Amino acid sequence: MSPDPRDIWLRRLQVHYRLTVGPGESPEVKAEALALEQTVELPPECLAPGEERMAGRVESLGPEAEERCWRASISYDPDAVGEDLPQLLNLLFGNVSLQRGVLIEAIDWPPALLAAFGGPRFGIPGLRELAGVQGRALLCAAAKPLGASAAELARRCGLLALGGMDLVKDDHGLAGQPSAPFHERVRRCQEAVARANAETGGATLYLPNLTGPAPGLAERAAFARDAGCRAAFVSPLLVGLDGMRALAATSGLALLAHPALAGAFLQPGHGFAPELLLGEIFRIAGADGVIFPNAGGRFPLSESPCLGIAGRLRVPLPGVLPAFPVPAGGVEAEAVPRWIGRYGADTLFLLGSSLYREGDLRRAAERLVESVARTGR
């Protein structure tokens, strides 16, 4: 059957794969098997009439320049997903994760599916408004380390806010440990930042890390909101991608997403292209900003996928707000103005060690803020 391109674009979920075939493996067989494996999980001869409707449909297949690499596009009936983020992940990579040589490079999203997931509730404009910053890049610092008391973390949050950081967040390893229990930590850190704001006239946001047992997530978010927080921090692959979507939908908090565990899905030749997972799927699942390991830091991502992630976070998608790219993972304070030149002003920079190494947190923050103010439009 020859599909109508408009039908595919508007009504089917089309997934673009890069397949690597093993010796003696046929790309046609691999693509067809993938389309079945991710849906009906039965060979065609076992399907009753009409049941093939939910199987993926191979729309195109062709060789890539590299040996053994093939480009395949497979379309799926969106009813195979329903309106369900865990099932979307399952359809994309559930069973095939256990096979080899399946890289998901891009997805054409039917607008109805995008609407079902909702995307960021604040996005770039909303987070700018919360932080009271227009026309320049935003700056975020982390309250560290795991093991410090809630009082000490709050003191550091206060110093960073006094230094003019736009956002101050919990380190993502701060969960509910006895050294700084969640409720005490959030109360103290938010108070310290509010006090600093009162002193400076600033609007620094404190973002607690929402993690911990799944049934308690909504309560933690509500506690943070009641304590005065307007934004929070979440690791969607730790708490479940749909856990983040639910927080975005109901908490009233703007959300920064951390890529903990994401590297498992970013292996060469098997998994997701970084710009698809971090730039598009995290955004669709409700992140107002997405942290990723910046090129040149402690992680091996090169500049091209980093710019790709930033691009996909901001590209127009029907009904979905743009989200902030948040380069992190070893960004040096003195390099931020140069990185703004690469990423543009609609970027949020997350700094850690680089500020702590200077000793005086407030002064380190001030110097950084001044250097970025000079880049403002």
Next chain:
Amino acid sequence: MSPDPRDIWLRRLQVHYRLTVGPGESPEVKAEALALEQTVELPPECLAPGEERMAGRVESLGPEAEERCWRASISYDPDAVGEDLPQLLNLLFGNVSLQRGVLIEAIDWPPALLAAFGGPRFGIPGLRELAGVQGRALLCAAAKPLGASAAELARRCGLLALGGMDLVKDDHGLAGQPSAPFHERVRRCQEAVARANAETGGATLYLPNLTGPAPGLAERAAFARDAGCRAAFVSPLLVGLDGMRALAATSGLALLAHPALAGAFLQPGHGFAPELLLGEIFRIAGADGVIFPNAGGRFPLSESPCLGIAGRLRVPLPGVLPAFPVPAGGVEAEAVPRWIGRYGADTLFLLGSSLYREGDLRRAAERLVESVARTGR
């Protein structure tokens, strides 16, 4: 400092890694960096006195036979985890997932941490009691495919129960799709299996797939329980590992865990050893049985890790019940007696296509059940 081995065993979480170093990379530097990256996320010179307490401690490091491979053991204060499964995942593989060459091979669990997570609530003995089967391997079939109506899936569940399968489960791609909505499907399938049990005097269990939006999981579990289900099916990496733990702790249902997405964490040289993730972590997180892709099926796992997974599911762990290994992913009905010889009787076999290919589901199930009955002790 020279640590007391009893202190490490009883009080610290010890993680055994296989590190692959890149050209020019030092194994010492890599191990130390890992111990910091997964905890305090600061270089040592930025830590205030006492703050190094939460940093991982490299206990041993030595070369492996293979070039560039090193074995490292790093111990962590269990307070770095708290009692929190998302934070455990984060400590193990959160940030380092984004680096390269870090394979987690084994973990020595402090008994207090095991007690905090709880493990299986039924385990092998409890699931045997629910299914009314002693002294032989258990058999499970899947109701397929995605796209069939709830009535048709229920009809197939009934035929498989009439044929004597011990368990019949939803295919893991059956979520809340419009073709067979969750509540209708569960009600109809459970009814069909109960009717078959009344006819045969059997005790076949029907296991609905618990997935969908995170805030609705507990309600779906309660609905299944009210409908008469005693067990269910869950994909922990789709709904969040802690989502499964919470279901185990509160639903009253025995849980089979599906490895959807798990392949991302099982890459060679980076991630988790299959027997650790599927055999130990899934068990600790509450699975009464864990499905894994059997050797010789549609997935590339070889026999050695499969037997390793089975071993770790059943090995004594303080206060943690043993769980069923559930080989799947292309197990042929006629090969089951032979696989029982490899895995032993405390195994649950999950069959799909192999039964469907025979056309008459009831007759296919009967033949399989007869062949396995002959293996009983």
